[in-house]
Amino acid sequence: MTDSHLASVREYYARVDAGDIPGLLALFDDRAAYARPGYPVLHGTDALSAFYRETRVIAEGTHALIDMVAAGGHVAVQGRFNGRLKDGSASEVRFADFFRFNERGLIQRRDTYFFRAAV
Numbered sequence: 001m002t003d004s005h006l007a008s009v010r011e012y013y014a015r016v017d018a019g020d021i022p023g024l025l026a027l028f029d030d031r032a033a034y035a036r037p038g039y040p041v042l043h044g045t046d047a048l049s050a051f052y053r054e055t056r057v058i059a060e061g062t063h064a065l066i067d068m069v070a071a072g073g074h075v076a077v078q079g080r081f082n083g084r085l086k087d088g089s090a091s092e093v094r095f096a097d098f099f100r101f102n103e104r105g106l107i108q109r110r111d112t113y114f115f116r117a118a119v
Helices: 002-018 021-025 044-055
Strands: 028-035 058-071 074-085 090-101 107-114
Touching: 002 021, 002 058, 002 074, 002 090, 021 044, 028 044
Parallel strands: 028 107
Antiparallel strands: 058 074, 074 090, 090 107
């Protein structure tokens, strides 16, 4: 499943960048969890939908994937995001994402980390 997991992760970023919310939600298990700094953990596709449609501060942009590693039902990604926030400001940030897949090949959990000074 490693190749299909890698393909799903690539598809996820392509759909996010295209603003295809129904398409990206189809990649997640209905009970998926998403943890992201500064937000409570999102549980389920309804919460994910609300995040992408209303809460997400990003207006538009693209993800460049620098490195991906897959093992078992897990994929780790290192990348860079370049875009514009809803307040009009530019955003460029390095990130790391960790995806866990269920037995049906759907994303069960995603954890995001940003490369910024925090401590």
